[in-house]
Amino acid sequence: MSELGLDQLPVRADLRGMTPYGAPQLEVPVALNTNENPIPPSAELSAAIGAAVAETARGLNRYPDRDATRLRADLARYLGHGLSQENVWAANGSNEILQQLLHVFGGPGRTALGFEPSYSMHPVLARVTGTAWMGLDRGQDFRIDPEEARAAVARHQPTLVLLTSPNNPTGTALELETVEAVAETCPGVVVVDEAYAEFRREGTPSAVSLLERYPRLIVTRTMSKAFALAGARIGYLAAHPAAVEALQLVRLPYHLSATSQVVAKTALDHATELLASVDELRAERDACVTWLRNQGYTVADSDANFVMFGTFSDRSAVWNGLLERGVLVREVGPPGWLRVTVGTATEMARFRAALLEVTHQA
Template identity: 70%
Template sequence: MSFSLNDLPLRDDLKGQSPYGAPQMDVPVVLNTNENPHPPSARLAKALAEAVAETALDLNRYPDRDAVRLREGLAAYLGHGLTAAQVWAANGSNEVLQQILQAFGGPGRTAMGFEPSYSMHPIISRGTGTAWVPVPRDADFRVDVEAALAAIEEHRPSVVFLTSPNNPTGTAVDIADIRRLAEAAPGVLVVDEAYAEFRREDTPSAVTLLDDHPRLIVSRTMSKAFALAGARVGYLAAHPAVVDALQLVRLPYHLSAVTQVVALTALDHADELLGAVDDLRAERDALVAWLRGHGFAVADSDANFVQFGEFEDRTSVWRAMLDHQVLIREVGPPGWLRVTVGTPQEMAAFRTALLAATGR
């Protein structure tokens, strides 16, 4: 008997949808998922192994349900006088975002975002039964604040997502504009700062606005700058009342003991792990200059990736790059591609492949 997805009692709003996911392919140069290209050092790998081995002796017991030590460490890392009561952690920033929507979204409620942006925002909204309202960015992929304020006034969303630096474009939002949106949002404003560490020097974080805006939530991750994509650690900073709300929807023991100790060990080695950020920024800026010098359009980037174009047939360019053993991402607005900033050797391979793929 044949049986397929269509034979299941799937929710109507999920029928015909596709799961999120970037291609995973075994090629020499992988530049499509915004990972940090620098693995942990041997010294850090040894420290991680020792910490996990010690934790393994107690794996018959449940982990700290509230991850208090980890939250204390994350608060200290963020600074600005934050305490553990103002920080929450989960399995990657995606679970953080899901818990926010479980607590503040849901049937009869609306979430809003400024597109093109992170595609998981509407996907998680749909999964939680929250209506999604997209608001277009301007031609330079920046948030038109006046249009955003008008959309907020019209739709009165329970959750507003603002990604800074934005994914896939890399553009950051001015702190004064974030403040205006926080003042206007009737529900919670979620500033998704997954790529915060890669911003240009002296660019303030939305964390600086928390004292004056109790409905502001700043989401972060250890996947990017901390080079811990495989550990799945996301977190947020907010008013303690927001953290209390998220504990109403979090699953019991949602963050494993192994995950917690790996994240704590990484925080103890933050200087080493973040040491490559300056190099990646410099590599990004050099890539932007090179792309523009060869006639490509490039979005201004404050992240560890660059969006470039414009192509009449971006799929053919993506495939040609893959033929040259370089995997980048076909994502974002039509005509554009995105490349993660890698090592100097990887970027050299990217440049060679791009020139060959486009005949320049």
């Protein structure tokens, strides 16, 4: 096959120079870089999923339920707050949900606003949908002051505001007062990305509780984290039925496979079992925060299943030192910081030992 480079293809001018999103996928003994749940489904749940998929396979010659109606009803029951199927939409991971939102509410001549550091896919998705991105700095301790957020939204008049709670990569949870301030001011829609919601500390509220009061508020979730289904790619949102109807204008036909739908439904049937791991991971997270602070590191308060810590004069050297010892973390966030996903007790012990070795040599 003849040589061909990107510069020889008619790639959109605004995409030239971009690099694909993604964390390193390396074979290491302790992978703590992509915020996955380290506890796999039980043998019983795996068998239940296998049986459900096998039954579904008998009908794979037919298209799936185009609108995933039964799955959406189950997701609504899981969320509670009086939601119904009409309030919920599902897709291939919360990233596809976010992309659909930007397709339908963003586009040329429109602006999406976010507070950084935050999820690095937000500006990427904005750019590939032709939406202008405006990133504003978070305040002290990576928090967002409600009145400062209100003033920023009033000043810039964005079509979309993208908030994250808990925030990736810092782990910071939003106060509902901040969501309310933005929702009361934004002329467009406000999206609260709650991919890590189940890991919040006790008493930390969800923006789902505000949906009744703010019809232009949208809350996105995923089953990749707390439900340990990263490989299944199931994301969803809760919103006013009008917003769900709008998303169907841009969704691809039969976008969510029959097997994806039945895997998600089976997992929801076993939610109690799956979510039991959340308490274990919360305890490991809090222990990690305490240990890192005792070692003298600055650590961001975390309501997620990861911890951001620093600061390092050469974080790349620390990252490489950990990798050499079989521990993979993420080099992400503000300069000088690293992020570690919360793993099992054994994995976290390996991380602590490796970090001590690396920093002792540094």
